[in-house]
Amino acid sequence: MYDKVYLRKVFEKMRTQNIQPVTNPDQIRALIAHEKSVGAYRPIGWSSYAAPLKPNAISNESLVLHCTKCNNNTSGIYEVADVIRRCPACRSLLMYCPACKSCASATEKFSVISCDRCSADFVTNTTVEYLASRDRASREIVLSGIRAIGELHLGNLFGAVQQFVEYEHGDNFCMYFIADWHTLTTLRDPRKVALNSLAIATDYLAAGLNPERSVIYSQSSVPEIAELALYLSMVQPKLQLEHLPTVKDLAKDKHSTMYMGHLHYPLLMAADILGPKATLVPVGYDQAPNVELAMSLADKFNRQFGTTFVTPKMSLNKVVPGLAGGKMGKSNEDSSVLLSDTLDQISEKYLRYGITDKRRSTRSAPGNPSQCVSVYPMYEALLEKRPEEIKIVETECREGSRGCRECKLQLSREIDALLQPFRERRAELSEKQKYVEEVLHYGGLKAREIIQHTLWEVRERLGILSH
Numbered sequence: 001m002y003d004k005v006y007l008r009k010v011f012e013k014m015r016t017q018n019i020q021p022v023t024n025p026d027q028i029r030a031l032i033a034h035e036k037s038v039g040a041y042r043p044i045g046w047s048s049y050a051a052p053l054k055p056n057a058i059s060n061e062s063l064v065l066h067c068t069k070c071n072n073n074t075s076g077i078y079e080v081a082d083v084i085r086r087c088p089a090c091r092s093l094l095m096y097c098p099a100c101k102s103c104a105s106a107t108e109k110f111s112v113i114s115c116d117r118c119s120a121d122f123v124t125n126t127t128v129e130y131l132a133s134r135d136r137a138s139r140e141i142v143l144s145g146i147r148a149i150g151e152l153h154l155g156n157l158f159g160a161v162q163q164f165v166e167y168e169h170g171d172n173f174c175m176y177f178i179a180d181w182h183t184l185t186t187l188r189d190p191r192k193v194a195l196n197s198l199a200i201a202t203d204y205l206a207a208g209l210n211p212e213r214s215v216i217y218s219q220s221s222v223p224e225i226a227e228l229a230l231y232l233s234m235v236q237p238k239l240q241l242e243h244l245p246t247v248k249d250l251a252k253d254k255h256s257t258m259y260m261g262h263l264h265y266p267l268l269m270a271a272d273i274l275g276p277k278a279t280l281v282p283v284g285y286d287q288a289p290n291v292e293l294a295m296s297l298a299d300k301f302n303r304q305f306g307t308t309f310v311t312p313k314m315s316l317n318k319v320v321p322g323l324a325g326g327k328m329g330k331s332n333e334d335s336s337v338l339l340s341d342t343l344d345q346i347s348e349k350y351l352r353y354g355i356t357d358k359r360r361s362t363r364s365a366p367g368n369p370s371q372c373v374s375v376y377p378m379y380e381a382l383l384e385k386r387p388e389e390i391k392i393v394e395t396e397c398r399e400g401s402r403g404c405r406e407c408k409l410q411l412s413r414e415i416d417a418l419l420q421p422f423r424e425r426r427a428e429l430s431e432k433q434k435y436v437e438e439v440l441h442y443g444g445l446k447a448r449e450i451i452q453h454t455l456w457e458v459r460e461r462l463g464i465l466s467h
């Protein structure tokens with residue numbers, strides 16, 4: 001499936017790390033033959049006396065694998081393609097584990113294989129796919145993250161996360177994370193940081209992201225990101241950081257202290273992006289200056305130390321209007337619809353805070369949708385794919401046959417209906433927090449292995465040799 005260039009890279013990694021699972025029968029046979037020739041194995045064959053926890057071996061020609069789950073030895077059957085690597089008795093995955101040097105049963109989760117005997121994890125398949133994507137110009141490596149500062153709102157879902165799902169459905173390699181380190185600039189309550197992080201992962205999944213297809217992880221699972229941010233700080237002039245709009249706003253605010261973490265924020269973000277060599281970064285427009293900084297850092301580093309990083313493209317998220325106009329944001333709860341809001345709560349918010357055409361005097365006076373501050377624009381954002389329905393709202397408003405109150409209530413029902421499937425999946429997932437934690441655990445392993453590839457290069461470029 002993969003051409004030689006990719007495989008060469010993977011094998012190069014196998015060589016340098018010297019630890020890799022082998023699940024292909026031919027390779028297992030070759031390995032065991034080698035191990036046997038150096039005296040590592042005791043042949044036991046297909047027999048009842050096979051000791052379960054001893055390394056297993058081969059009987060003459062055919063390969064014997066031992067399933068550590070059900071204690072069965074088995075042979076030959078691995079030649080049949082569709083039962084390859086499976087124990088015919090308990091169906092568990094079998095592999096040769098180079099960490100504990102045995103043929104053992106393994107557990108496969110989110111395409112990570114873990115040895116049941118010694119718990120070593122192997123992420124190879126995802127890394128191979130990632131490397132393959134990197135070499136194919138048409139396949140984007142999409143990367144984005146959300147800070148864990150609070151509950152997600154409609155703007156996050158329709159503006160960002162739904163696009164994440166669309167990218168995942170396309171021919172892309174997608175990585176979505178929870179920016180938990182970035183959260184620490186605003187949130188100091190450890191319980192909240194932890195809970196919000198899990199909540200965002202749950203929302204990602206409820207919105208339809210598939211952990212078998214996308215790498216979903218916490219930023220903090222990958223210490224290499226912090227290391228990379230440190231290296232990037234060596235090529236980043238401080239003055240440029242001080243001119244960034246977010247930093248400037250903070251400097252103007254006499255009541256808040258500017259921490260190093262604030263100044264360092266864009267560098268950490270650049271490390272998030274450059275670490276996996278992302279080619280496409282979807283963000284809200286307020287984050288655009290930070291992504292531009294990452295682009296310029298990639299160029300600076302490449303010029304000084306030789307081409308290492310990829311300069312990403314940026315894609316701006318759709319703007320979802322807040323209730324009081326402007327962009328729906330986390331900072332103002334009255335201006336945003338939370339994903340957990342019920343129909344009553346949504347209606348109440350719209351009736352109270354939604355702003356329509358201010359010049360319309362009575363219910364039956366003709367309105368002007370282009371003057372409507374937050375209700376009509378929301379129809380436009382939500383019903384993008386159903387233009388006929390937007391047209392009806394527009395016509396009825398212009399004719400004066402639809403009052404603003406009615407219009408707000410209908411919009412609330414529309415939002416509620418769109419949120420319903422999300423809420424159902426959210427409720428299901430909140431019963432399965434262990435599953436969500438597993439997604440983050442395995443996603444973290446995958447992200448780490450991917451980002452390590454870049455770090456090996458960067459350290460070499462800088463003369464940092466890991467002895």
Ligand code: TRP
Pocket residue numbers: 143144145146147179182268269272273281282283287
């Ligand atoms: N700073 C972003 C925000 O507040 C979150 C983020 C952190 C991010 N690292 C990123 C987004 C990398 C895109 C790419 O929304």
